[in-house]
Amino acid sequence: MKILIIGGGMGGTILANNLARRLSTEIKAGKVNLTMLSASDQHFYQPGLLYLAVGQMMPDELYRDQVSLLEPGIEFHVDPVTEFHLDDNQVKTQSDRSYDYDVLVVATGSRPNMEEIPGLAENAEMFYTEEGALKMLKSLREFEGGRVVVCVGVPHKCPMAPLEITFMMHDFFKVRGILDKVELYYTYPIGRIHSLENVAKWATPEFDQLGIKYETFFNMKEVDGENKILRSEEGAEVEYDLLVTIPAHKGMEVVESQGLGKDGWVPIDRLRLNMEGRDNVFAIGDTTNLPISKAGSTAHFEAEALGENIASMVKIGQPTRDYDGKVFCFIEAGKDRATYASFDYLNPPDPKPPTRAVHWFKVAYNQMYWASARGLL
Amino acid sequence: MAEKMLIDARGSFCPGPLMELIAKLKSGQVGDEFEVLSSDKGSAKDIPEWVEKAGHEMVESRQDKGVWHITVRKMR
Numbered sequence: 001m002k003i004l005i006i007g008g009g010m011g012g013t014i015l016a017n018n019l020a021r022r023l024s025t026e027i028k029a030g031k032v033n034l035t036m037l038s039a040s041d042q043h044f045y046q047p048g049l050l051y052l053a054v055g056q057m058m059p060d061e062l063y064r065d066q067v068s069l070l071e072p073g074i075e076f077h078v079d080p081v082t083e084f085h086l087d088d089n090q091v092k093t094q095s096d097r098s099y100d101y102d103v104l105v106v107a108t109g110s111r112p113n114m115e116e117i118p119g120l121a122e123n124a125e126m127f128y129t130e131e132g133a134l135k136m137l138k139s140l141r142e143f144e145g146g147r148v149v150v151c152v153g154v155p156h157k158c159p160m161a162p163l164e165i166t167f168m169m170h171d172f173f174k175v176r177g178i179l180d181k182v183e184l185y186y187t188y189p190i191g192r193i194h195s196l197e198n199v200a201k202w203a204t205p206e207f208d209q210l211g212i213k214y215e216t217f218f219n220m221k222e223v224d225g226e227n228k229i230l231r232s233e234e235g236a237e238v239e240y241d242l243l244v245t246i247p248a249h250k251g252m253e254v255v256e257s258q259g260l261g262k263d264g265w266v267p268i269d270r271l272r273l274n275m276e277g278r279d280n281v282f283a284i285g286d287t288t289n290l291p292i293s294k295a296g297s298t299a300h301f302e303a304e305a306l307g308e309n310i311a312s313m314v315k316i317g318q319p320t321r322d323y324d325g326k327v328f329c330f331i332e333a334g335k336d337r338a339t340y341a342s343f344d345y346l347n348p349p350d351p352k353p354p355t356r357a358v359h360w361f362k363v364a365y366n367q368m369y370w371a372s373a374r375g376l377l
Numbered sequence: 378m379a380e381k382m383l384i385d386a387r388g389s390f391c392p393g394p395l396m397e398l399i400a401k402l403k404s405g406q407v408g409d410e411f412e413v414l415s416s417d418k419g420s421a422k423d424i425p426e427w428v429e430k431a432g433h434e435m436v437e438s439r440q441d442k443g444v445w446h447i448t449v450r451k452m453r
Contacts, residue, residue, distance in 0.1 A: 116403075155400045159391050191423055195393040217430050219399060234430045248400070263404055270388075291389035291397045325388055345388030 001032050001314055004099055006081050006091065007107035008038030008066050010046075010373060011285030011299030015105060017375035018307030020071035023314060027073040032314060034073060037093060039080040043069050045369050046128075047296055050161060050332070053127035053136045054168045057366065062130070069373050081108075084258045086281060103280050103310055106266055107303075110157055110249040110286035110294060117153065117247075119223030124245040127165065128157065139242060140172055145181030146241025151220050151230055153248030154189055157286060157294045160331045160341070162186070162246045163194055163203055167334030169244070170210055184211075185238060187218035187230075196341060199331065199351055206333065220245075249294065251287055265289035270345070271322035273306050282306055292345075293327045300372065301326040330362040338362050379408035387416040387444060394420045395427055398449065402433070405451050410436060415445045424449065 003019060005012045016036050026032040043066045051057035070076055083092040090100050112128040114121035125136035148169060152162045166186050173179045186193065186207065192200035193207065193214050207214055219233040223243065231237045250256070251264020260266050260275070266283035267276045270290055275281040284306055285299030292298055302323055309319035325345030332338045333354035340358060341349035371377040384401055386394035394415035402411055413424060424447050425435050436448040 154396050154403075155392060189399055190393070190395045191426055195396050196391045197419065217427060219431070234432075248403075270385075291384070291386040291392070291394070293391045327391065329391075341391070343390050348390045 001026075001102045002100060003032065003034050003103045003105070003310060004091070004101035005034075005036045005105045005107060007109060007285075007287070008036060008040065008043060008076075009107060009109045009285060009299070010296045011109075011287075011303045012036060012038070012105070012107035013043060013066070013069055013373045014300055014375050015107065015284065015303035015307050016074050017069070017071045017373075018304060019311060020073045021375065022307060022311035024073060026314060033075065035075040035077070035099065036070070037077050037079050037081060037091075037099065038066060039078070041066055041078045043373060045366070047158070047369075048366060049127045049130065049133045050158075050164060050168070051366065052130065052133040053165070054140065054172050055137055059130055059134070061366075064370055064373075069370065071374075081254060084254075084260060086260075086278060089280070101280075103313075104282070105306065105310075106255065106260065106275075106281070106283040106287050107285050107299070108252040108255055108287050110251055110264070111253075112157075112247040113153070113250045114245075114247050117220045117222060119225050120220065120245060120247065123223045123225035123228075124151070124243040124247075126245050126247055128247065128249075136244065140169065141176075143173075143178075143182070143242055145178055147183045147185050147239065148242045148244060149230055149238055149240035150184070150186045150244050150246070151218070152188055152246045153220055155249055155294060156246050157249050158246075158329075159195060159293045159295065160199075160329050162188065163199070164332040165244065165246070166212060167206075167210075168332060170212065171334045183213065185240070186212055186214040187232070187238065188214065188216050189219045191216050196343075196349055196351075198349055199341060202339070202351055202353070210334070249286070255287065261289060270325065272309070272319065273302060273323055282310075290325075292325055293329065295327060295329055297326075297328040301328075330358070330365070332359065332362065336360075379406065379410065381410040381412065381448075384411055384413045386420075387414050389415075390417075393417070394447075395423045398424060399427070402449070402451050407451055407453060409451050410448055411451070412446060412448045415447065416443065418445065420445050420447060
């Protein structure tokens with residue numbers, strides 16, 4: 001059996017390592033071939049970008065050689081897919097090679113879509129790329145005071161990011177000694193300051209206490225960079241001195257252009273994770289159209305469920321369990337405190353008051369992640 | 378030609394049914410309808426409130442076996 005994983009991010013890497021261990025006997029016997037194709041020879045720890053933007057991590061902490069994270073038995077190629085031929089169980093790649101498969105997993109992730117909003121790319125800071133995070137750090141360090149507006153597009157990667165970057169900028173300006181010259185102004189697309197009701201209930205009084213202003217039902221429409229005005233679809237406008245955005249995201253271009261899903265999101269079954277209408281094609285992580293958080297933990301838990309199922313299909317011809325919608329997100333709350341939200345399809349989160357212990361665990365996890373990618377944590 | 382799209386947001390605590398609607402509605406055409414399935418009773422209040430602010434149109438809101446079916450038409 002040929003198992004082909006497209007994408008060397010968190011989901012693809014955890015899945016590949018999970019399968020390599022579960023199917024080590026079959027791989028050694030030549031009964032299973034496990035191949036990963038990626039666009040890069042580097043593995044990138046994306047959650048670290050939040051810390052990079054406020055000077056709390058360095059770029060070299062965010063990368064490892066992809067090969068160093070993979071179990072023996074995984075055939076790895078830096079060769080991005082350019083064509084999907086699902087009816088023929090085959091993909092074609094940038095190097096003009098073809099790869100046949102019996103089972104295909106698409107884990108290509110997502111990308112920020114700054115171009116969706118006129119004026120956003122030219123006028124806003126964002127931290128979803130290394131280049132963007134470093135540019136934002138420079139802007140935060142050079143900022144001398146005024147109104148900092150946070151604006152949020154949907155869907156976006158990491159649902160806690162809007163709150164986290166706001167709290168972290170508050171701390172950043174406090175340490176710089178210019179907090180009294182800064183007005184933090186947070187906008188959010190729906191009628192409360194976070195999509196999770198319990199998180200919004202916790203964060204709203206925190207904002208009030210810190211003097212962070214907020215406006216809800218605010219969906220970006222356009223940025224007038226000349227006059228430094230952000231306008232919303234709902235007809236509001238707000239002036240800014242520094243604009244920080246959590247931009248809307250799209251799936252990868254090849255997924256969209258090859259017709260696997262609108263806006264690059266692959267439509268899948270929420271329990272089995274197989275692509276609609278296909279029994280041997282799966283998607284995990286940001287790549288899917290599931291109505292759950294686009295977060296590393298989502299990719300992680302989906303990869304574990306899918307790894308178990310693909311291995312059991314090899315061994316006993318049928319899957320053994322469903323993905324239950326599990327997500328776990330840390331929430332940095334400023335002042336060296338953090339909390340977390342844990343939930344699934346049936347159970348809503350109930351975040352506890354933030355503590356220093358959870359913050360330091362998150363800081364430790366930023367280093368322990370590499371064990372997580374190897375499937376050891 | 379206007380289409381009708383289904384957004385199955387049952388069990389979506391984060392980003393939640395309204396965020397799912399906002400995301401999908403962006404890439405639709407004026408006149409398209411979007412039926413949101415939500416297991417969160419808050420959607421019956423949140424979604425109409427946003428639809429009015431954003432200038433779209435509520436077509437239907439009903440509950441069936443614990444699931445809210447909320448249909449919205451994109452108007453601009």
